[in-house]
Every structure is written in structure tokens, then in C-alpha cells.
Amino acid sequence: MSAGAYNFAYLDEQTKRMIRRAILKAIAIPGYQVPFASREMPMPYGWGTGGVQVTAAIIGPDDVLKVIDQGSDDTTNAVSIRGFFVKTSGVATTTRTDAATVIQTRHRIPETPLAAGQILVYQVPIPEPLRFLEPRETETRTMHALEEYGLMHVKLYEDIARHGHIATTYAYPVKVAGRYVMDPSPTPKFDNPKMHRSPALQLFGAGREKRIYAIPPHTDVVSLDFEDHPFSVQEFDAPCALCGAEGVFLDEVIVDDAGGRMFVCSDSDHCEERRAAGHEGTLAGAPAWSGAAAAAATEDAS
């Protein structure tokens, strides 16, 4: 595959215009799911085709792209999507959050606060937050149109009735700009507050479901809850074992065959940056966990 065999960023210009129109409409109606004619991409559904199409429609030759999957730049999925854009568009890539202009993500929002001018593109498997109790799409569409969102609270009610607290920790529903209830995609609820009034533009693409939605910069994003069971984010007992960071989202990592485990930053770039700046956790200096991401920190277009 060579860049010459494709239009810039793979999609033809007409398709990009169609997707951009959907994106503009999505930005104009924050949180509203805009249907679009999702195209076949050279990767199967479930591999981020929605996010890839959004990125392809907005990326330009001067952009710097970062791709993360579960917070990491070096998973197979992240590497292959980054490779796809390098080949088809030749844009520069980075693993550094603050160096990127476009960040495509699955499951996380970077720990480093986003800035004005940056665009975060989410890969979304299921865009409809009401689907879990109301499978009829005609009905969910009407519910959105008429702002009938009681059902979302039924789900949270059930959580509390069954678990004593709101047990939903991923894809935790939010209300955007005081109007549309939205599924933030399978990000942990830990990241929900980062969406609120973010200076960055947030775009969501669901390929199989053919939907695009958006949160414009500086938009209110409020997690649904009850007065007597207010929304709260996950808390972790200990800081990152590698960089000592607190107040970040941690992943549990198995470190040996004996069942040894540790908790480390899910955002691998954030962890690298902190360690490079001299921060140390209890297991600082542990070898295995760093390699690829650090090496790829300034991957070049070629």
C-alpha cells in the first residue's frame, strides 16, 4: 500500500464533505446523533471505523495525530490505525498529548488536559444510551426528540437497587448542553468530568451504527445521577506504581506468573512523561513496562 494509491486520508473528497456536513450538524446540536452514510473501510467494524472516518474527514497535512486505545499508544489497534493514516495521509504522528492536534481514542481521555484547537475523536461501538431498555429505534428517536429521559434514570435506579450504589462505571450517561442525553462511548466514568467544558472539540463516530455526534468546546457535560446518590468518579487506593501519579485512571497489570500485580497509569504517555520528569512510584525502575511507547514517542511520517 502506498500513499499514491489513495486520496489523501483514504476517503474521496465527496465522502469527506458528506462526513463533514454530519460533523457540522453534530456540533450545531451538541449531543445529538446525526446519521451519516458510513463507508466501507479497509478494517472491520469494531476496529474503530467510525472514528477513522471522522479523523479522515477532518485531518489535514499539517495535523499531528495521536492514536490511543485503552490509554495506550502501542496496542495493536492503536498502532494499526496510526499506521493507516501515516500511509494514506503522510501526517506526522506523536504519542504526546500536548503535541497532537487530532487524537483518536478508544476508551480513554488523556490525563493531560486538552487545549483549545485540539480535537478528540472517539471510536464508538453503540451510540444509543437508551438502547439497553428500549430496543426500538423509532421509540428512542422520539424519546430524544421529546426529551423523555426518565428511562435513563430507571437504569441508574436499578443499579442502586441491586448494588447499593450506581454501579455503571463505563459508558456512564451524560446530558450535553442541558438537552441531549449521550453515551460517552466506553470510556470510564472517571473521564466524564474531563468532557465538561473542555476547550477541545470532541467528536464521536460510530461506524457500524452510522452515527456521528459531538461536544463543541466549552459545553456543559453533566453526568446523570440522583440527589441522594450523586455522581462520583472511581478512586484508587494507591498511586501509579511506576510514576507515583495520583488522581489518574489506573489499570491493573499482572507482573509475573505468581499472580503478582500492580496498578499503573492507563495513560501510558502520561506515565512516560512523568517518569522522564523524575517522578517515581514504588516500582520505579521495573524494566518491562515502558519500551515500545517510549521508543515511538516521536514517530515520523515517511
Next chain:
Amino acid sequence: MTGPGAKGGPLLRASGITKFYGDRVGCRDIGFELWPGEVLAIVGESGSGKTTLLNCLATRVVPTAGVIEYRMRDGRMRDLHALSDAERRLLMRTDWGFVHQNPIDGLRMTVSAGGNVGERLMAVGERHYGHIRETATDWLGRVEIAADRVDDDPRSFSGGMRQRLQIARNLVTGPRLVFMDEPTGGLDVSVQARLLDLLRGLVADLGLSAIVVTHDLAVARLLSHRMLVMKGGEVIEEGLTDQVLDDPQAAYTQLLVSSILQV
């Protein structure tokens, strides 16, 4: 008592209600008034058009002709089929109830009893879990479901319990009008009797108006003040329930009544 002179006028007025399905008549030229606190039974055999009429009245089906007016909480009569979707749906989940024959059609089977009852409260903006649960538990008590079942889902309930749960789910917002489609159908006879007693008590206590569709004259007798007898899509007899059942005028009604008395 109720009547043309009663304060405020009728709660619902239907005139000329006609529904065709292609060439086939569902119901034809039906008119009546329903007064606050009144229970009207629509009686007939299957195919009589009673369910079509109910669906037209409850705005689940658009009639081919005719007008249904309803007195909103602000006292104004409104043409139901001219309401916006938003107004109609708000009406349906606050001021109305609809009790389906099969509770599965009216319940969320994978949601707890408390969640089923609480849904309408959450739909109108209640956001305090403790209040919702308390209200739901209270309503479960009123339909004779033990408080310790509040977190169980209706899949574990008997048919009679499911039907009672469906009733509680409908009544929690204090509706003024409840539509019931064969509310005791599909239940054992002894369970039917208990449910009818419960319904009768609730309707009286709450001063509800109700439109009950049934093929069962015993249900009409126990629940309703007034009844319409339907056959072939038309109303062939109407009047106070006791009068119609004790002294039926139409030959068809006489046949219905005599068939039940033979049992």
C-alpha cells in the same frame, strides 16, 4: 352526582368515532361522554370492535372519523388527536393509565418492581432515589405486594402479582383516567375475584375515571357504573350497568346475559 349539570362537565367526550381497516369496519359512529369518577365498561365478544374503540380513545390508533375531546388539567377540552406528540405522550404517562390484558405488554420485565413503579416518577423529573423507592414501596403495599419484593423483577411474580404491579405502575402519578383492556383476562377465577375487589377499591378511593373493555359481564357488573354493549363495530345498547344487566333490551344483550346466568 354525575350528569350534564355536574360541575366542570365531562372528562371525555367521544362523537362519531369510526375506524375502518381498509374496507373492514373496526367500529362505527360511536359517541358517549365519560364523567369524572365514572367507570364505563365497553362489553362485547371478540370482533365486536371494543378493542378498536379503546385504542382510538387512548390515542393508540387514529380513528378514520370522529372527535375525542378530553378535559385537560387546566379545565380546557382538547381534541386528543390534535394534540402534539409531546402533549399526548405527557398525558399518557401522567394523567392517564393503560392496563394491558397481558402484564408483559405493560411492564418492563427485566426491571425491578420498584423501578417499574418508579419509572413514571422519574419521567416527570423525580430525582431522589430514596423518595422514589419509598413511593414505589407504598404503592406496592396498596396493590398487596409485599415490600420485600421491591427489588425483584416481575419475571419472578405470579400472573396476579404482575397485573397488580402493572396497576401500581400506572397509578403512581395520580392519573385521572385509566384505560383497561380485559384487566382480569388470563387469570384464574379466584385470582380474578381478588383483583376485581382491589380495582374496585382503588377506583373508589382515588375517584378515578376508567374505561374498561371486557367480554366478561361479571367484570362490568363489579367495576362499572355504565356500559356500552358492542356488536359488529356498533353500540347496540347502553345505559346504567345494573339496568342493562337486569333488564337488557336488545336481543343480543339478552343472549349475553342469559348465557352467563346459565353457568
